Amino acid sequence: MGGHRWEIKSGAGSNAEDLRSTLALLKEGRMYKTILVTLDGTKSDRTIIEHITKLAKFAGSRVVLLHVADGWAARTYGPDAVSVEITEDNAYLANVRAEFEAAGIATEAELAYGEPSKEIVKWVEEKGCDLIAMSTHGHRFVADLFLGTTVTRVRHSVRVPVLLLRAK
Numbered sequence: 001m002g003g004h005r006w007e008i009k010s011g012a013g014s015n016a017e018d019l020r021s022t023l024a025l026l027k028e029g030r031m032y033k034t035i036l037v038t039l040d041g042t043k044s045d046r047t048i049i050e051h052i053t054k055l056a057k058f059a060g061s062r063v064v065l066l067h068v069a070d071g072w073a074a075r076t077y078g079p080d081a082v083s084v085e086i087t088e089d090n091a092y093l094a095n096v097r098a099e100f101e102a103a104g105i106a107t108e109a110e111l112a113y114g115e116p117s118k119e120i121v122k123w124v125e126e127k128g129c130d131l132i133a134m135s136t137h138g139h140r141f142v143a144d145l146f147l148g149t150t151v152t153r154v155r156h157s158v159r160v161p162v163l164l165l166r167a168k
Contacts, residue, residue, distance in 0.1 A: 032059045036129040038120055038154075039067045041092050044167030048135040049096060051165055056105045061130075063100050065109040066123055067093055068116040078113040086111070117153035124158050133163045 037052050039045045056063050068074075073083035093109035100107035112119040124132065136151050155162045 032056075032061045032130045034064060034129040035061045035131045035133055036064050036066055036120075036124065037133045038116075038150075039065055039093070039096065040116070040135075040150075041067060041089060044135045045096070047165050047167045048133050049099070051163075052133050053100060053103050053105065055133075056100070057103060062106045063108075064127075064129065065093055065096055065100070065107065066112060066120065067110075068112045068114065068119040070114065070116055074113040075115070081113060117150045117157070120150070120154050121157045124160060129160060131161050131163055132158065133165075135165050135167045 032055070035052060035056055037048060039048075052063060055061065067089055069081070069086055069089050071083060071085040073081040074086065089111055093111060097107045097109040110123070112123060120132070132154065134151055134154065136149075151162075151164060155164070
């Protein structure tokens with residue numbers, strides 16, 4: 001996948017069998033049936049979109065795109081909110097969905113409203129997925145410690161694997 005070369009070696013104490021098993025499950029479409037891709041509407045989304053397009057095609061996965069509108073109107077009125085932000089968010093999700101579908105990947109797009117980490121965790125708990133894919137912005141540790149991050153809150157609150165890719 002995407003320039004990565006896998007080398008499988010046998011031997012006592014190696015993880016070769018685990019890797020073979022994982023790759024077989026992926027290829028057979030029995031692993032990562034549903035991948036939740038969280039988007040924040042910035043250029044950092046490109047990293048996760050490009051990676052998940054390849055992974056979903058390889059694994060035969062269904063993709064759900066989730067963006068959480070977190071502006072004043074979204075936080076105040078939720079699904080009843082009407083604002084430029086909501087209109088732009090829906091258009092963005094439609095464009096990304098079309099991109100995945102053009103690649104032959106079954107894709108859904110959902111817009112949630114409120115605080116991103118809470119809404120992502122809520123979505124996972126209510127609807128379920130096999131993998132959460134998120135891009136990170138590469139903030140410094142100290143800033144993350146004081147401000148907290150969506151990624152940190154999500155990964156400590158869910159029981160499914162979380163794939164994190166640093167934005168290019």
